[in-house]
Amino acid sequence: MPAFNFVAEYRDMQPAADRDIIAARDKAFAKAKADANKAISRIVDLAYFAYRIPLPAESDANEWFGNILCADDPAFSIQHDLEEAARIATLVLRDRLGNGFWGTPVLVHAAAFAGKRQTVDNHALSIVSRDALKNLVRIRGFVLKRPEISPGQAAPVSALITKYGTEGDETTDVQVLQAIAQDYDSQIKQLTKSSNEAIEAVFAENRRLAEEVDLLWWHLGGHSYLLDMPLEKVPDALKPIVVGMDVGEMVTALPGPYGSYGIIRKALGSKADEPMKLSEAIKALTPEHGFLVKDKPDRYALAPVHGAASDVLLSGEPVSGTHFKRNTGLSFDVKLTAYELAVQAYHERVLSKVDWI
Incomplete structure (x- = not known):
């Protein structure tokens, strides 16, 4: 590129x-x-x-x-x-x-x-x-090449030992021992660094695969992780937010498993492309949905779905259209498809989990 x-x-x-x-x-x-x-x-x-x-x-x-x-x-x-x-x-x-x-x-x-x-x-x-x-x-x-562990570069200790054995050279036994110790320390540090990088690459890939497996089982189970209730019992207006937040809650690193988007669409089924107002989804929130959010996002404007949900569930107050517009620049009645709303909730959740917003 x-x-x-x-x-x-x-x-x-x-x-x-x-x-x-x-x-x-x-x-x-x-x-x-x-x-x-x-x-x-x-x-x-x-x-x-x-x-x-x-x-x-x-x-x-x-x-x-x-x-x-x-x-x-x-x-x-x-x-x-x-x-x-x-x-x-x-x-x-x-x-x-x-x-x-x-x-x-x-x-x-x-x-x-x-x-x-x-x-x-x-x-x-x-x-x-x-x-x-x-x-x-x-x-x-x-990008994800096979991780390799590389040894450190050997220092020219042998040349110092040769000098030490040369008649009339001023090199001392202490200097030779210090050079050997420094060489050993340098190679150990390089080996440790290389090993940690290889382990991190394998760990990150295994984590991504594990999250995708978890998401597949979540979809097959049809049960909300956050609300601890079957998804079929979640009101249709609220389901996109619940699905997006559930999936986001199971992701621990950006950008997240790429299968997340397919899982979200499958979970929404035939209603994925139906248009709806954001206000309709937020108004469907009741106290029994309190486990959806724990804190109000620091960056309300970048997490409007979580911000509005936290207003209702944490503050116990209905969302004001004027207040929402002032905080986000968006109309509270903004229209999205169910899939778009779920993906928005998903992105917000992942960003908040890694302390971006």
Whole structure:
């Protein structure tokens, strides 16, 4: 895959931009990309900007991203140039998707909310994210090579011993012993590191396969893991949320087993593609469904389904359409298919379990 060309991509979005602005944006892109590589919270912040989602009151995203963008363009204002901030954030996320970061596609899918939120590139980010997730499936066999344990590189101890045996050489027996000990220590560290990497690769793959087996048995059993009740007893309006949260609860690492999406569709059956309002699903929640959520998500806007559910089940209050719109930028009556709603709940659950949102 060719390297991501920020300048070309940016000029496609802003063909009239002058060279000084392009140069400034290129530097901002590089800095934002570096920050995103250092902290998950920054990747999440970029999703807020890319999809123009209302930021939490306590967020410092405006400050850190604004400082990056105005460093080489003093006229830039994060308050007045949100569209420009959205462009840079979108391109940083696009670059991450092209580089195969496993968590970014799931984050982008959650932020897009089944296509109800749009980026400045007219959904191109969401499309690239979908393709990135599919590519991860296709390249799995090439990425997961057979783990190998490699020995360390031997130090030239023998040359030191030869010098030690040479008449008139000043090498001492202490120096020889120290060199042997250092060589031994270095090789042990290298062997340990190589072994741990091989074990981790095998462990991660076994975990993924174990989760897929668990999901298959979950589907065959037709029993909600979280509610401890048969899925057939769950109200139809609520079933997509229960299915998505159940599947997400059984996943422990991003991006999750790729069979999850098929399991979700199978669990929903013939009603998978039926449209419904989010508000209808949330209004179907009752106290007996309290085990669906334990905490209110820190990033409510990126987890609207869990946020609304936690309002009802943890706060005991009906969700206000105005409050929901202010927190998420979405209508509480937004329409999705049952499958889209279940997948949204699934993505939110997995992201929350690994402390992304």
